[in-house]
Amino acid sequence: MLPFFLELSAGTPIYEQIVEAVRRAVASGRLKEGDRFPSVRAISAELRVNPNTVQKAVAELTSLGLLEVHPGQGCYIATRSVSTVRQQREALAPLLERLVIEAAHQAVDEATLLELLRAKCRELKINLDSNS
Amino acid sequence: MLPFFLELSAGTPIYEQIVEAVRRAVASGRLKEGDRFPSVRAISAELRVNPNTVQKAVAELTSLGLLEVHPGQGCYIATRSVSTVRQQREALAPLLERLVIEAAHQAVDEATLLELLRAKCRELKINLDSNS
């Protein structure tokens, strides 16, 4: 059993879906710093996907600083690096913009939007990466 | 001068960038219901992009319900259709999820995240689609 939830669907690259699933698992607490991460071949077999595709996901997760590679041994969830306030803003800005625009089109007012955000924060912590 | 702001950049499909720009313009008030929308050929010439690419954006905007086509005459910004609460939630859920996950990775606490969201709401209304 993989330590993260993933239901492959067309439309988005597989390696991106893997990255997203791992990010979700880490954010929700399903995966914690220092945890052992499954091998490329194990994930490949479990998902029935080409090893190269999984490798691409691992490479991206490593460059994102989410995974630490211990050569010849395996991968582990990395200790989160501290980011500056500026970096935080830059990472969140595009997501915030898309959210606000979508809310405007759906005619969702600001108060409701804020409430939805609070609800989502609670949901993520509770579900612990069960599905979505 | 196009009624929406767009700076073409690689990495994302051009037609998607156009759709995004129009959505932003409508959400910010730069474009309003009933406004005339530039012709495919005009946009094509302005952006120096193939007419087919613009056409693809127009088609998507139409299917999204953002544009109304008056055959043989032109396109206009559509009157927004009412959406149910359920539809609102479904449209916002994935964006909320990605935002919360990204915030968790950036170690941004909930209170700060809510404040950033409020700020983004204000920013969108003020800038009126100048840049971003």
Add this chain to the structure above:
DNA sequence: ATGCGTGTATTAGTTCGCATAATACACTTC
């Protein structure tokens, strides 16, 4: 030392989406 399990690199080939190009057609308006 040998073998197993790690991550990683290489090369090849297929499929598919994006963008371009050049036309052509149906429609409305003046």
Add this chain to the structure above:
DNA sequence: GAAGTGTATTATGCGAACTAATACACGCAT
């Protein structure tokens, strides 16, 4: 009828995504 709309068609080039089959370097346990 001419000009300006949106739309459809066909063809081509390009690159990303995925698969496939190997091969290599490293750490670790027997």
